[in-house]
Amino acid sequence: MSVFGIERSRSLWHLILAPTIWAIHFCVTYGMTAIWCERAPAASGDLRLWILIVTAVALAMILGVAWRAWRQWDYTDDYDYEHDGPTIEDRREFLGHAGFLLAVVSVIGVIYVALPAAFVGSCG
Amino acid sequence: MSTTWGGGRIEDETFVSAEGEHGPYGIYPPTEDMLNEPVDPEVSKAQEDRLRRAWAAPKGWKVISAVNNEFVGKWxxxxxxxxxxxxxxxxxxxxxxxxxxxxxFLSADRFxxxxxxxxxxxxFLFAVPMFEALSILLLPEILRARDMPFPRLSAYGYWCFLIGGIFVMSSVLFDAAPSSGWFMYPPLSTIEEGVGPDIWLLGLSFxxxxxxxxxxxxxVGVVKCRPPGMRVNLMPxxxxxxxxxxxxILFAFPPLIAGDFLFEMQRSFDWPFFDPERGGDPLLWQHLFWIFGHPEVYIVFLPSIALAAMIIPTAAQRPIVGYNWIVLSAVGVGFLSFGLWVHHMFTTGLPMLSLGFFSAASEAVVIPTGVQLFxxxxxxxxxxVKMILPMLWIAGAMAVFTAGGLTGVMIALAPFDWQxxxxxxxxxxxxxTLFGGMIFPIIGGVYYYYxxxxxxxxxxxxxxxxxWLIFTGFNLTFLPMHWTGLAGMPRRVYSYPGGIGWDLPNMISTVGAFVTAAGVxxxxWDLLRPKSHQPRAPRNPWKAGTLEWADDPNDEQWGVRSVPFITTRYPLWQQPKILERIDAGRYYLPDAQEGLRETIITSAVDARPQSVTAVTGPAxxxxxxxxxxxxxxxxxxxxxxxxxxxxxxxAIACVIYWLWTSTAQVPAAPSKDVSLGLRLPVYVSGNKAPGWWGVFISMLGDATAFASLIFGVFxxxxxxxxxPPEGSAHADPIWIAGAAVLYALAWLFVRTARGVNRAGAVTTGxxxxxxxxxxxxxxxxxxxxSLIALDPTSHAYPAMMWAVAVWTCVHTAAGVIMMCYCLAGTIFGKLTPRYDADLWNTTLFWHFHGTSAIIACAVIGWLPRVLA
Incomplete structure (x- = not known):
């Protein structure tokens, strides 16, 4: 997979892929809720189902990113987590490591944002 | 910690063959033997003379025309x-x-x-500009670049800031200052008499x-001006x-600019964007303001905490622990902080579920913020740890900020916030949050970098x-305010009745404010007092490991004697002999043969040398x-x-003069020797050129502002x-379709012109x-x-359509000027098939503008008919 034709291991765009998915998920959930509650407040049950679906899709995508970042980090190869050398390997593993950590934060962020829909039953 | 290089693992990067005059060629990376070879002192001295001449600052009062980052940054x-x-x-x-x-003591209005x-x-006049000021001053030194990529742009920014700041600030002396709060909520501010809100809107937009x-x-400085070898994993x-x-900033400020634009249209021309009587909505302003306003808090906080990230390794005399985690934290906070804006609007009656989303995101941002503190x-x-003075301030910052963060967790919960x-x-x-996250680290940074x-x-x-004065005074002022607030005292009241429990905490706060002021x-005084009798500070007095402390010991203006090759995160600790090699001119670009101010441009991720670019001088x-x-x-x-x-x-004429006479000049020779066996091109166009990146990044910000207007429609x-209101007139379908087609054609023409010009067909171009x-x-x-039948003062719908059209047309005017600039360039020999950076940049502008103009046509001509 490549973004703008740049391979994963040398791309800053891949680094921000997971939080970008978080941002899109956030906007979609918020936008959906705003429109739904304004136009059809009675049918909020459907809204919560849709939030669940959107959240599942976002989580699946972030997990995909996380898996690829984990592979790129290649931690179990040499258990290196510093990546402060001047080599291509260091740079590749650094971007993988940072990308993986960002994916973890994004998973937490997506779950947090979706949680209110589990507890709040109506538009109120 | 020790690292070796040049031992084969990075050899695969060497520019093995000559790429002709269009690309870099020669040896890269340099070998240890090459770096060990001494520089002939005679040669070095001649180089120094030429560099000194190229970088000489204007003398006397003319110094205000200087554009060096050291001068502009200090001002x-x-x-x-x-x-x-x-x-x-x-x-x-x-x-x-x-x-x-x-x-x-004060009247209500003056209060x-x-x-x-x-x-x-x-x-607007301290927190954000201070980040820019310090970064302009520090960034090139931390990266050991000769200067910022666009020195005149920083000078222009500074003078704009000075003029705008004096204009806004002095209004308070004429009893004409804005008085509806720093967030200018309509409808209070749209109906306010006098010029106060206009000063706020126009002065601050400026x-x-x-x-x-x-x-x-x-x-662009961070992405393109790093020293050779400083890959992203080695970046300070x-x-x-x-x-x-x-x-x-690119994503936070433009929504506010779009909001200011709508607001000023209402104040000046009565377009009813925020007037509910005519279909407007004051809440739109609150959204646009806080989409800016909350990220702004982090825009203020992150660069200050970045100073802590520089000071702490020095105080601890070891590399930072968890470099990757701090990068995660910075990037993570950058994203999450955009999902918080509605927590300033918990009391505006939005759906409960929406409040929940923003409450949850506000709690989530604590995670990356906490990671960096840990x-x-x-x-x-x-x-x-040596408790050096700057470290004392950083310690104070962490204590105060954490306390502010904890109350932040409390008020991120909507029910508590309602109280x-x-x-x-x-x-x-x-x-x-702001004292701990900004004032303390900044003062620590000033002590550190002074x-x-x-x-x-x-x-x-x-x-x-x-x-100790500021720390004590600060807590004395603001700790009691938690109590005053819980006891029910509202903000922004100019006076209050006695005997309801507010007297004592208010008096304590006032005393504390004066203690803080004494500390400031x-x-x-310490900052500004004359120090001419004091001895000269030693080079690198705190024994730090990062490159800014390789500053020239002789007060030279050239930024750095030679641009080093970097292989570690803390070069002064981990790369022995780096200082003497920099000073001797052993590294890259040790000379200014043509008498030009130049700096090295490297690739975005791996910092491989790509070109040498001339940077602009005093103007x-x-x-x-x-x-x-x-x-x-x-x-x-x-x-x-x-x-x-x-x-x-x-203003436009001045900018055109500045660009025409000093940017993207056709060079005398296509490439130059930058020492250590490497030749680099001196002119690049397209996405290797810093100018292209400048346009790309500006247009990203511009696209955000446009998106904010479209958000307004929705x-x-x-x-x-x-x-749109029932029975309302819509844009004329024929004219709006024609506009879309013509925009597409203009975009196509300029893109084609770039191709045919590159191919040598100058006349067709x-x-x-x-x-x-x-x-x-x-x-x-x-x-x-197409909109001529719509009256913008009648209702928010036609006003919004007109706003999108006006916004688009202003950009079209800029795009037309750029096209004419390129046309003039081809006629007067500034733009040739080989040297065509201006045309690349203009095309890039049109990629953005063409897209947004066609979207604008769809939003004006098609969307309302569907929504209605």
């Missing part, structure tokens, strides 16, 4: 600091007024002006434009933070006095451009539209039942560059004509 810092002192004095006067109940100006000035210019400059953390904050603590725990909304509890919370700027040390004794005065046109731009923003405050237009035209549609602006002008005219 910028001092200006921002003086605005802070002004805003601080306003705060003291307010505290005097609030010291006792039913005080008559309103003071709190409005205190907040606005601290945010400064926001300068802020975005600085952000563009800093992003400060550079990571600057990159993140620069990008945040990384700092870990570094301190495993290092041998304390608009009370002094919020005042306490925001001052804890010997680097001035070659003198600040006083250890005064510094400790200042710290001690600091200011007056930037100052004139800033003065005329100021006129274009300031005259409309008093409804003097003709002088504003004339002033704007002069916002009205969801929030009001009659948008010129013909296309004649056709393109004509098509664009036709498109703009058709767009406006």
């Amino acid at each position: 910028y810092c001092l200006t921002a600091f003086s605005f802070m002192l002004c805003a601080g004095i306003l705060a003291l006067l307010m505290r005097v007024q609030l010291a006792v109940p039913e005080n008559e 309103n002006q003071f709190f409005t100006m205190h907040g606005s000035a601290m945010m 400064i926001e434009v300068a802020s975005i210019a600085a952000a563009v400059e800093l992003i 953390l400060y550079a990571w933070y600057v990159l993140v904050v620069g990008v945040m 990384a700092f603590v870990a570094t301190l725990m495993v290092g041998r 304390v909304h608009d009370t002094y509890f919020i005042v306490a919370h925001l001052h804890y 010997p680097f700027f001035t070659k003198k040390m600040m006083s250890e004794r005064l510094g400790r006095w200042s710290f 005065a001690v600091f200011a 007056w046109c930037t100052i004139f451009a800033a003065i005329f731009t100021g006129g274009a923003f300031i005259f409309p405050t008093f409804s003097w539209y003709l002088p504003a237009i004339i002033s704007g035209a002069f 916002f009205y549609w969801t929030s009001s039942p009659d948008f 010129r013909a296309l560059l004649v056709a393109a602006p004509l098509a664009a002008l036709g498109a703009g005219a058709a767009l406006c004509w």
Whole structure:
């Protein structure tokens, strides 16, 4: 997979892929809720189902990113987590490591944002 | 910790073959043998003379035409600091007024002006500009670049800031300052008499434009001006933070600029964007303001904490622990902080579910924010900490910020927020975060970097006095405010009745404010007192490991004697002999053979050398451009539209003169020797050129502003039942379709012109560059004509359509000027098939503008018919 034709291991765009998915998920959930509650407040049950679906899709995508970042980090190869050398390997593993950590934060962020829909039953 | 290089693992990068005169060729990376070879002292001396001549600053009063980052950065810092002192004095006067109940020291109106100006000035004239000022000063030194990529742009930004800042700040002296709070909520501010809100809107928009210019400059600086070898995994953390904050500015400021634009249209021409009587909605302003306003808090916080990330390893005398975690934290905070804005609007009656989302996101942002604090603590725990004075301030910052963060967790919960909304509890919370997250680290940073700027040390004794005064005074002022707030005292009241439990905490706060002020005065005296009798500070007095401390010991203006090859995160600790090699001119670009100011451009991820770019030198046109731009923003405050237009035209002329005479000049030779066996091209176009990146990044910000306007259209549609109103006239379908087609043609023409010009068909290129602006002008005219039947003052719907059209047409005008600039370039030999950077940049502008113009046509011509 490549973004703008740049391979994963040398791309800053891949680094921000997971939080970008978080941002899109956030906007979609918020936008959906705003429109739904304004136009059809009675049918909020459907809204919560849709939030669940959107959240599942976002989580699946972030997990995909996380898996690829984990592979790129290649931690179990040499258990290196510093990546402060001047080599291509260091740079590749650094971007993988940072990308993986960002994916973890994004998973937490997506779950947090979706949680209110589990507890709040109506538009109120 | 030790690292080796040149041992084969990075050999695969060597430019093995000559790529001709279009690309870099020669040896890279340099071998240890090459770096060990001594430089002939005679040669070195001759090089130094040439460098010194190229980088000489103007003498005497003409020094104000200097554009070097050292000069502009220092002026910028001092200006921002003086605005802070002004805003601080306003705060003291307010505290005097609030010291006792039913005080008559200030009138209600003057009190309103003071709190409005205190907040606005601290945010817009101090916090954000201070980040830009410090970064302009520090970033090139941390990266050991000769200068910022666009020095004249930083100078222009500075002069805009100075003019705009004086204009806004001085209004308080004429009893004409804005008085509806630093967030200017309509409808209070739309109906306010006098010029106050106009001063706020236009003056601060002017400064926001300068802020975005600085952000563009800093992003390009981090991405393209790193020294050879400094891959992203070796970048100093400060550079990571600057990159993140620069990008945040691009996405946070434009919504406010779009909001200012709508707001000023309502104030000046009665277009009813925020007037519910005519289909408008004041909440749109709140959304646009806080989409800016909340990220702004992190825009202020992150660069200050970046200073901590530089000071802590020095204090602990070891590399930072958890570099990757801090990068995660900076990037993560950058994203999550955009999902918080509605927590300022919990009491506006949005759906409960929406409040939940923002409450949850507000709690989530704590995670990355906390990660970096833990990384700092870990570094301190495993290092041998010397409690140097800057570290004392950082320690104070962490304590105060954490306290502010904890109250933040409380008020992120909507039910708690409803209780304390608009009370002094919020005042306490925001001052804890901003003092801890900004003031303390910045002062620590000033103590840390002062010997680097001035070659003198600040006083250890005064510094400790200042710290304990500010720390005590701060807590004395703001800790009781939590109580005052919980006891029910609302914000922004100019007086209060006695005997309801507010008297004592208010008196304590006032005393504390003056203790804080005493500490600030001690600091200011220490900063500004003459130090000519003091001994010169040693080079690298704190024994730091990062490159800024490789500053030249002889006060030379050239930035760095030679641009080093970097293989570690802390080169002064981990790369032996680096200092002597830099000083001897052993590394890259040790000479200025052509007498030009130059710096090395490297690739974005791996920092491989790509080209040498000439950077601009001292100039007056930037100052004139800033003065005329100021006129274009300031005259409309008093409804003097003709002088504003004339002033704007002069500003454009100054900018064109500046670009034409000093950027993308056709070079004498296509490439140059940069030492260590490497030749680099001196002219690149397209995405290897810093100018292209500058346009790309500016246009990202611009696209955000456009997206905010489109958000406005959808916002009205969801929030009001009659948008578009029934039976309302719509844009003429024929004209709007014609506009879309003409925009597409203009875009196609300019893109084709780039291709055929590159292929050598200069005449065809010129013909296309004649056709393109004509098509664009036709498109703009058709767009406006299609709306001629809609009266923008009648309802928010036609007003919004007109706003999108006006926004688009202003950009079309800029695009037409750029096309004509390229046409003139091909005629007068500034733009050739080989040297075509201007045409690449113009095409890039049109990629953005073409897209947004066609979207605008769809939103105006098609969307309302569907929504209705």
